[in-house]
Amino acid sequence: MIESTKLPHPAREDIELTFVLFALSDEARLALVRQLSGGPLDMVDCSSLGANVPKSTRSHQVKVLREAGVITSELRGRNRQLTLRRSDLDARFPGLLEAVLGA
Amino acid sequence: MIESTKLPHPAREDIELTFVLFALSDEARLALVRQLSGGPLDMVDCSSLGANVPKSTRSHQVKVLREAGVITSELRGRNRQLTLRRSDLDARFPGLLEAVLGA
């Protein structure tokens, strides 16, 4: 049995710039990050992921962002709460997130 | 006969964020951009592109950056001079380049 409840997240110091840039270089993922900039959201409430998109695809997009260190995905009740790792990103790449979100 | 002397560059207003982020999400291309942040360089002098890398590969990497609007590639004599489009990028996505280069 694998602990799928706790998904792996990179530590702050292990977040790599190229991975972050790649994760943000997709319209759908970028839209999700914009939505999360307003505060944490349950995955099911993330309209930016698309209504008629299969959940396996949504899960994959979220995974890319999570593995890059852009968001956290925590189990809360029956849902997964997604949170933008704002302080980690700001600490590691000052100004980057602001510039991306401001654009 | 195709005008390969003048390669297409997107206008400032046509530079898209996701394309820029994608172009920068590759280590080799990012290294080139870092090198160009010190000023324009002829392609042949861009050590960041790798010494034993075939020219077709170098040309391709440069093309991705050019088509994304990150650099210009101008024919100067027998060489191609690469220039970081700093003012265009700053105008379009304030703070982005600084954040990426500063990281």
Added chain:
DNA sequence: CCTATGGTTCAACTATTATCGAACTATGAT
């Protein structure tokens, strides 16, 4: 004009990434 240099383009191949259905897992509610 001829040649060398620096680079582009093309075509084929490889590798990575995206999409999606199906099966499975975890939690909450009845």
Added chain:
DNA sequence: ATCATAGTTCGATAATAGTTGAACCATAGG
């Protein structure tokens, strides 16, 4: 316990991106 909900994981396939050699193009210099 059963069931519905929310999501992950797996495996297959499609789409996109990277690498490279060979052929071609443009300019500088003899």
